[in-house]
Amino acid sequence: STIKRKKGALDAARGKIFTKIIKEITIAARLGGGDEAANPRLRSAILKAKASNMPANNVERAIAKGTGTLEGVTYEEITYEGYGPCGVAIVVETMTDNKNRTVSEVRYTFNKYGGSLGADGAVAWNFERQGLLTIAQGTLSEDDVLMTLMDAGAENLELEDGEWLIYSQIANLETLRKAAEA
Structure with missing residues (x-):
């Protein structure tokens, strides 16, 4: 039973990592196409998948979902801005299949820790993407x-x-x- 528990915990952790990588591959394929050579974001996500020992068929399915050749859940990226405790500017980048649930969770987290969710552009001017x-x-x-x-x-x-x-x-x-x- 010890092996069963260890293996179960390991599989759960691996499943979490795979889910994140699959979302990234799906969005990269949707935004830039399914060609790995022409889409640097997709290539980067595939390299992460290989580093995590993700099966190749999972990667292929994620690309197919992103390009629309396979039906499935559609993920989208949404950015939220707000202020944390003491007026600290915070930018939250999310990847979700349900905008309403995500905005609710982000707002709850801001409120729980003494912050507030701001309007688009409220704090983005403070940051530079690199x-x-x-x-x-x-x-x-x-x-x-x-x-x-x-x-x-x-x-x-x-x-x-x-x-x-x-x-x-x-x-x-x-x-x-x-x-x-x-």
Whole structure:
């Protein structure tokens, strides 16, 4: 019975991860098409799926749902803005199949912790969307990484816990990834 409990807990955790990745693949396929070569967001989601050992047929089904060739639940991305305790600006990005339930849960969470849900644009002006690429440090020196990736569009470079964190504009992220692989 010990094995049964351990396996059940492991399967539940894996199922949660798979569900998140499937949602991401579905939305990426809906927004950018089902071609992995032409859709960097889909390619990134598929790489996450492979890293999590997700079965290939699950990935294919998620892409089919996103492109509309297979019926299923439709997910959409919604961004909420608000203020937390002490007036801290908060942006919440959600992925949901039911807008009404999600806005209710977000509003409840804001209220529970002394915040308030704001109107669109209330706090978004405080934030900037950026792409993040992480690379294992390995044998790369800072000069090598700096020269290669700054030319490819990197804006900021940090070394943290043995990994390079490279920040860039989202539009440059794919170019940056290709330069890092070279």
